[in-house]
Amino acid sequence: MKLFCFMISLFFLVISIIFIRKRSLEFKSGLLWILVSLILMIFSVNSTIIESLAKVTGIMYPPAFLFLMGIIFSLVMIFYLMIVISNMQKKLTKLIQENSILKDRIEEK
Template sequence: MNTFCLFISLTFLIMTILFIKKRRLEFGYSVLWSIVCIILIILSVNGEIVNYLSNCLGIIYAPAFLFLIGIMFSFIMIFYLMIIISDLKKKITKLIQVNALLDNKINERLK
């Protein structure tokens, strides 16, 4: 199981690096995903860390701790992306308004 998790983590890290090189992933996001990949690699290599952390939180079944971390990360990522989407929506609305005003000025000058 650890070998499989390590393989998946390394594959994901390589994909992240390739997307950075192709400029399909912004630097800010790439740092986040790289950190996640490195954490997953560390947890895959040393299962004792997972056992220790799960025991500290009172979780008996260590893989359940990994699911908890994954769900928490997913919620954080969804919330962060919703903030970005909201910001982009405001910018698009502003851009549409400015474009309409400029279009109106051009049409008035052509008349």
């Protein structure tokens, strides 16, 4: 099972690097996925880290700690992506307004 988890983490690491090199994934986001992949690789090799972190947080079942971290990571990513979408929406609205103004000016001439 540890080998399987390590291989999946390695797969995500390689895929992240490939997409960064192709410029399909933004460098900033890609670094996050590389970091997550490396952390998962460390967790898959050394399960005592998960057990000790679960004990510190008061979680009795160490795999439940991983699920909790996955849920928290997902919520943070969703929140970040909503901020990015909101900023893009504002920029798009401004661009449409400027385009409309320029179109009106061209039609007047």
